Amino acid sequence: xxxxxxxxxKTVPSTLTFLAALLLTLCAGSVMAVEPVxxxxxYPMSGPSAVYGLIGNKGLKLAQRERPTxxxxxxxxxxxxxxxxxxxxxxxxxxxxxxxxxxxxIGGLTSSNTMAGAPVAEKACVPMITxxxxxxxxxxGRKWIFRACFTDPFQGYVGARFAREHLEAEKAAxxxxxxxxxxxxxxxxxxxxxxxxxxxxxxxxxYNTGDLDFTAQxxxxxxxxxxxIYCPGYFKELALIARxxxxxxxxxxxxxxDAAQADDLIKIGGKAVEGLSFTTHFDEQxxxxxxxRRFVRAFHAAYPDITPDSVAALxxxxxxxxxxxxxxxxxxxxxxxxxxxxxxxxxxxxTGVMTxxxxxxxxxxxxxxxxxxxxxxxxxxxP
Numbered sequence: 001x002x003x004x005x006x007x008x009x010k011t012v013p014s015t016l017t018f019l020a021a022l023l024l025t026l027c028a029g030s031v032m033a034v035e036p037v038x039x040x041x042x043y044p045m046s047g048p049s050a051v052y053g054l055i056g057n058k059g060l061k062l063a064q065r066e067r068p069t070x071x072x073x074x075x076x077x078x079x080x081x082x083x084x085x086x087x088x089x090x091x092x093x094x095x096x097x098x099x100x101x102x103x104x105x106i107g108g109l110t111s112s113n114t115m116a117g118a119p120v121a122e123k124a125c126v127p128m129i130t131x132x133x134x135x136x137x138x139x140x141g142r143k144w145i146f147r148a149c150f151t152d153p154f155q156g157y158v159g160a161r162f163a164r165e166h167l168e169a170e171k172a173a174x175x176x177x178x179x180x181x182x183x184x185x186x187x188x189x190x191x192x193x194x195x196x197x198x199x200x201x202x203x204x205x206x207y208n209t210g211d212l213d214f215t216a217q218x219x220x221x222x223x224x225x226x227x228x229i230y231c232p233g234y235f236k237e238l239a240l241i242a243r244x245x246x247x248x249x250x251x252x253x254x255x256x257x258d259a260a261q262a263d264d265l266i267k268i269g270g271k272a273v274e275g276l277s278f279t280t281h282f283d284e285q286x287x288x289x290x291x292x293r294r295f296v297r298a299f300h301a302a303y304p305d306i307t308p309d310s311v312a313a314l315x316x317x318x319x320x321x322x323x324x325x326x327x328x329x330x331x332x333x334x335x336x337x338x339x340x341x342x343x344x345x346x347x348x349x350x351t352g353v354m355t356x357x358x359x360x361x362x363x364x365x366x367x368x369x370x371x372x373x374x375x376x377x378x379x380x381x382x383p
Contacts, residue, residue, distance in 0.1 A: 036076040037332065039322070040096030042107030042117055047084025048209065048236070051262050052109050052311045056131065059312035060106065062295075062302055063319035070323045071330070082108055086116035093117035097124045103332050104128070106318050109311065110259075111135035111182035118145045127338050129322055131314035132281075134258065135185045139359040146341050146359045148318040149281055149351075150383070152182070152257075156189025158279045158365045158381045159230065159255055163190075164197045166378075167253055167277075169227035171202045175217055175241065177233045178206040186232045186257045194230075202226050207237065214241050218248050232257035238276075239269035246272040253277065261309050266373055277369040277378065282313040282351045285377035286366050295350040307375075310351070317349040352380075 041060060043053035057079065068075055078100040080092035089108055096102045097120070105121055105128040108114035114133035121128035122144045129146040130138060136151045163169045172194055177183035191201055202224040205217040218241070221229060229252050231241055238260055245254070256278035265273055284296045284307070295316055299308040321344060328343070329336035344356040354363035367378045 034073065036074045037070055037326065038100060038102045039075060039077050039319075040093075040100055040102035040105040040107070041077055041079045042082050042089060042092045042096065042105060042113075043079065043109055044084040044113065045079070045081035048234070049084040049110050049113075051235070051264055052132070053081070053084075055306070055309060056109060056311040056315040058303055058306070059299070059308070059315035060319055062298060062312075063316045065302075066298065067320065067323060070326050071332070075323070078102055080107075082113050082117070084110070084113065086112055089113040089116040090120050093120040093128070097121070097126055102126065103334065104322055104326075104337060106131065106315070106322065108133060110180070111138060111185070112180055114138050115181060118142060121145065125334055127322075127325075127334060127341060129318055129341065131318040132258075132311055133182070135181050136360070137181070137185070142359065144338060146356065148314055148321055148349075148354075148361055150363050150365055151360050152186040153189050154383060155257055155279050155365060156186050156191075157193045158367070159186075159190050159232075159257065160193035160197055160199070161381070162277065162279070162367055163194060163228050163230065163255055164199055167228050167255070169199060169253075171200050171224070171226045171228075173202055173221045173224055173226035173229050173252070174204045175214075175221070175229060175231040175233070176204070176206045177209055177237060179208040180234070182257075182259065183232050183234075187230065190230050190232070207233075207241075209234065209237065211237060212240060214244050215248075218245050218250060221245075221252075222248055222250050226252050228252055229254045231255070232259065234259045235262040235265040236268060239265050239267075239273060242269045242276060243272040258310055261311075261368065261375065263307070263309075266370060266375075269370075273370045274373075275370065277367060279365050279367055281310040281366065282308075283310075283366050283368050283375065283377040284308055286380050287350070288352055288364070288380065289348050289350070291348050292350045292352075313350040317347075317351050320349065321347060 082089040082092045111133040176187045258280040260278040325340035328340040352364045354361045
């Protein structure tokens with residue numbers, strides 16, 4: 001009896017140990033079940049491109065506020081500042097992957113910085129989708145890199161067509177920021193298309209990000225008497241070029257790319273940017289989808305003093321494109337998410353109805369102009 005009693009007494013702690021272990025296992029399983037979906041964001045929150053990162057982050061926050069979960073799990077965003085720098089972009093992507101252990105990455109924004117970070121995500125097999133990087137080299141030959149915007153071949157075509165048909169330009173001068181992959185790429189596509197449409201390029205000149213004096217380039221342009229100046233630069237240099245061109249007596253219209261869409265273009269350029277037109281992705285006056293109309297209302301409610309631009313709209317779209325792919329994948333398996341990003345078709349977003357093809361979005365472009373100190377929608381061009 002004593003032995004039986006002793007065995008029975010020994011059974012009690014053994015049973016308790018088993019129950020405790022079971023409880024810990026169940027608790028661990030519960031913790032795993034609510035493990036958040038970790039999305040990294042690599043945006044320029046400081047440096048020359050910070051204006052884009054700041055408003056893009058507002059679009060992301062709005063999207064997350066409206067859609068805070070996926071697959072029953074909370075979405076957690078990890079924001080890394082790439083400081084508008086190529087080297088820091090690669091480091092930021094590496095930190096998101098190694099330190100924050102993200103499941104996917106949204107970013108970068110500018111083409112140069114995105115191209116610097118993309119190889120890091122590619123090597124780690126982490127899906128990465130950029131809202132705004134239009135250079136075709138961003139995704140070319142890469143399995144894990146995607147974009148939510150159109151590419152520069154399409155943007156260059158739209159710009160050339162606008163110059164020939166709307167501006168009735170026969171001769172174009174091209175002024176390029178040679179330090180930016182985006183600017184060089186889109187300029188080349190504009191030149192190709194403009195020539196194919198019967199126009200001629202009378203001069204091709206360059207400058208670098210941060211330059212302040214464009215006297216020499218504008219003197220050469222003035223001597224060539226172009227019908228249009230194509231300058232697909234970022235807003236600061238573009239605004240200064242416009243001011244100095246008008247001061248030099250150059251009256252030819254200026255045509256730019258999507259990097260022009262920043263309120264600071266008008267603040268810096270003033271009256272000199274009146275009539276400046278550019279290709280871009282979104283304008284609240286030209287929305288064509290119900291998602292776009294909802295976004296405009298929600299953005300104004302959340303940020304009453306800010307006008308939503310392309311970067312905000314594309315950031316919002318990118319978040320939802322990624323979450324849709326995760327939903328279709330049915331798990332956080334990266335390979336499945338990658339495949340579903342490839343399978344994105346007829347996505348009704350803020351910036352139009354779009355379909356992924358070869359990791360690039362086939363979608364419309366819009367053309368805006370500066371009129372009375374404001375951006376005004378002119379037209380939408382479908383692919």
